[in-house]
Amino acid sequence: MNDDFLLGGPTARWLFHEVAKTLPIHDFHNHLDPTVFRENGGFPHLTALWLDQDHYKWRAMRQAGLSEQLITGEASPEEKFAAWAHTLSLAPGNPLFIWSHLELRALGIQEVLTPTTATRIFRMASERLASKEYSARKIVxxxxxxxxxxxxxxxxxxxxxxxxxxxxxxxxxxxxxxxxxxxxxxxxxxxxxxxxxxxxxxxxxxxxxxxxxxxxxxxxxxxxxxxxxxxxxxxxxxxxxxxxxxxxxxxxxxxxxxxxxxxxxxxxxxxxxxxxxxxxxxxxxxxxxxxxxxxxxxxxxxxxxxxxxxxxxxxxxxxxxxxxxxxxxxxxxxxxxxxxxxxxxxxxxxxxxxxxxxxxxxxxxxxxxxxxxxxxxxxxxxxxxxxxxxxxxxxxxxxxxxxxxxxxxxxxxxxxxxxxxxxxxxxxxxxxxxxxxxxxxxxxxxxxxxxxxxxxxxxxxxx
Structure with a gap:
């Protein structure tokens, strides 16, 4: 995805890049846990932040035919992340593909998530999440x-x-x-x-x-x-x-x-x-x-x-x-x-x-x-x-x-x-x-x- 994805013409590109992109956000309805911001801890790995509570992703992973062990079960965080990368490889046109890459960009990762890049991206993201620069408050x-x-x-x-x-x-x-x-x-x-x-x-x-x-x-x-x-x-x-x-x-x-x-x-x-x-x-x-x-x-x-x-x-x-x-x-x-x-x-x-x-x-x-x-x-x-x-x-x-x-x-x-x-x-x-x-x-x-x-x-x- 380049900087102009979803932006069909010059007016759209100007409106987004010059006006909308840097506007603040009022996210007036969500189901986030406020204790996460009070404690302001980090995240041990990207699976914890990405997959532990996201039923949108769980649903897609089940549609990919994956074992529940890899979704909400006892598989390791890295195994679950690899399973998600596999799911995305089947998901052209699904907003989860774009959302996932927008979320990776927030962590400074521009690379496309595929089964081949999953291990490298998991380790890179987890290393960044261990930093205080990516605490819950810092992410907000x-x-x-x-x-x-x-x-x-x-x-x-x-x-x-x-x-x-x-x-x-x-x-x-x-x-x-x-x-x-x-x-x-x-x-x-x-x-x-x-x-x-x-x-x-x-x-x-x-x-x-x-x-x-x-x-x-x-x-x-x-x-x-x-x-x-x-x-x-x-x-x-x-x-x-x-x-x-x-x-x-x-x-x-x-x-x-x-x-x-x-x-x-x-x-x-x-x-x-x-x-x-x-x-x-x-x-x-x-x-x-x-x-x-x-x-x-x-x-x-x-x-x-x-x-x-x-x-x-x-x-x-x-x-x-x-x-x-x-x-x-x-x-x-x-x-x-x-x-x-x-x-x-x-x-x-x-x-x-x-x-x-x-x-x-x-x-x-x-x-x-x-x-x-x-x-x-x-x-x-x-x-x-x-x-x-x-x-x-x-x-x-x-x-x-x-x-x-x-x-x-x-x-x-x-x-x-x-x-x-x-x-x-x-x-x-x-x-x-x-x-x-x-x-x-x-x-x-x-x-x-x-x-x-x-x-x-x-x-x-x-x-």
């Missing part, structure tokens, strides 16, 4: 990161976030409020979570009022530590308008009573509306992810656990139900800033159109999110950018996020920026948009960095 600084938004359960004490907030860092590590376990409404699971949540925060939760009080306390605690966003991974968009009985249904659930599926849906809807109202009061962004069918391989789940590469894409969303949810909040003037993420590509246009029906007062108040997960490849990003442009205002987009457990995945911001600049450049060269620096530069700066800072109020909360 290499990517010019300003914000990392982790994913945190409401019960978390956020000890690492507290410790990091006391340090003079060039970047902030902010918690994100992720109450998904609260919305798992099967009575035994719900009661078990409520018991653990209550124990963790020291508040007795035996009725709906106590639950809301506890959640408010935790939201304020998160806010104090820099949280400006909540995130939900929902199985579907099903929604029932909360009614006068919703609170009593929740009280029944808190007493360990089973609810019918319809009653459970009403309680979930009631909780979602109540949470969203409280996000709006705090000026938080509500991020909503749909479309993942989890753990479809039960044997794999038994042996490797969750988040191990066994999730897939579900069918199209029910947009009418989602519109009722947003409308319920809008009618109360309590709709927070919202980002809608689709996993099924067929949902992107309907979600972008829906966003336009609820946007006002804030640029892109409700907007379609970046290409996510199985869509985060060249064609998927191009399609998502095109839909954002066709059905809304591309210049209001908050741009890219990694949604990753792998630190070096921050390189995906460069991947997105190259694709974005190439798309914008092609419109200019085809005569669809003016070749006007006063228009193009703010667009690139906005989508790649500045819009996220404003939308999530990062700059305001740092001042």
């Amino acid at each position: 600084e290499l990517f010019h990161v300003r914000t990392l938004g982790t994913t945190d359960d409401p019960s978390s004490e956020l000890e690492a976030h507290k410790a990091l907030a006391r340090e003079d860092l060039s970047f902030s590590v902010r918690p994100t409020f992720r109450p998904d376990k609260l919305l798992t409404l099967q009575a035994p699971l719900f009661r078990r979570y409520l018991h653990d949540f209550s124990e963790a925060i020291g508040i007795t939760i035996d009725n709906a009022e106590a639950l809301w009080d506890a959640l408010e306390v935790r939201m304020d605690y998160f806010y104090h530590l820099g949280c400006r966003s909540a995130d939900h991974a929902l199985p579907d968009t099903a929604f029932l308008e909360p009614s006068a009985r919703s609170e009593s249904l929740l009280n029944r659930l808190l007493k360990n009573e089973e609810l019918t599926p319809t009653e459970a849906l009403e309680v979930r809807s009631y909780l979602l509306v109540g949470l969203a109202q409280r996000y709006a009061e705090r000026g938080w962004v509500m991020q909503l992810h749909w479309g993942a069918l989890r753990n479809v391989n039960s044997r794999g789940l038994r042996h490797q656990g969750t988040d191990a590469g066994y999730d897939v894409m579900s069918g199209p969303l029910d947009i009418s139900s989602l519109s009722r949810f947003l409308n319920t909040l809008e009618n109360k003037d309590q709709l927070p800033k919202t980002i809608l993420y689709n996993l099924n590509p067929s949902d992107a246009t309907p979600l972008a159109v829906l966003a336009g029906a609820f946007s006002h007062s804030v640029p892109g108040k409700v907007q379609l999110g970046a290409a996510w997960w199985f869509n985060d490849h060249q064609r998927g990003n191009q399609q998502q950018i095109g839909i954002l442009a066709e059905q809304g205002l591309l210049g209001t987009s908050v741009g890219m996020l990694t949604d990753s457990r792998s630190l070096l995945s921050l390189a995906r911001h460069e991947y997105f920026r190259r694709i974005f600049c190439s798309q914008l450049g092609s419109w200019v060269e085809e005569g669809d948009f003016p070749s006007d620096e006063s228009l193009l530069v703010p667009l690139v700066k906005g989508v790649c960095y500045e819009n996220a800072a404003r939308f999530f109020s990062f700059e305001e909360s740092q001042s």
Whole structure:
């Protein structure tokens, strides 16, 4: 890959190299462990940094027919790395090939990873990772990161976030409020979570009022530590308008009573509306992810656990139900800033159109999110950018996020920026948009960095 890969024409190359390339990064949604930055240790080898938690790579390695021993098993780090090099040799067109080489570049390695070069690259990378120049914090600084938004359960004490907030860092590590376990409404699971949540925060939760009080306390605690966003991974968009009985249904659930599926849906809807109202009061962004069918391989789940590469894409969303949810909040003037993420590509246009029906007062108040997960490849990003442009205002987009457990995945911001600049450049060269620096530069700066800072109020909360 040369310096101009993915950059189709002279305008794209100018936009990327002169404007986008050196912009800082707000990675506002990821699954990184904040203790890594508090401890700020090194990494014993590239396998630890690259393969130990990356289910994207695990999935590809299984598709290559490799033994689980070489993926999540007891093989040596060097053997696992060689297995990954073999997998990449089968992966033209897969974004993992480009991402891997962008990540190697971050370590100063320009060589192409192949089965032949694997041993040399493994040893070279591991030697560099042993240096203090490649500690967790130094790697974040290499990517010019300003914000990392982790994913945190409401019960978390956020000890690492507290410790990091006391340090003079060039970047902030902010918690994100992720109450998904609260919305798992099967009575035994719900009661078990409520018991653990209550124990963790020291508040007795035996009725709906106590639950809301506890959640408010935790939201304020998160806010104090820099949280400006909540995130939900929902199985579907099903929604029932909360009614006068919703609170009593929740009280029944808190007493360990089973609810019918319809009653459970009403309680979930009631909780979602109540949470969203409280996000709006705090000026938080509500991020909503749909479309993942989890753990479809039960044997794999038994042996490797969750988040191990066994999730897939579900069918199209029910947009009418989602519109009722947003409308319920809008009618109360309590709709927070919202980002809608689709996993099924067929949902992107309907979600972008829906966003336009609820946007006002804030640029892109409700907007379609970046290409996510199985869509985060060249064609998927191009399609998502095109839909954002066709059905809304591309210049209001908050741009890219990694949604990753792998630190070096921050390189995906460069991947997105190259694709974005190439798309914008092609419109200019085809005569669809003016070749006007006063228009193009703010667009690139906005989508790649500045819009996220404003939308999530990062700059305001740092001042």
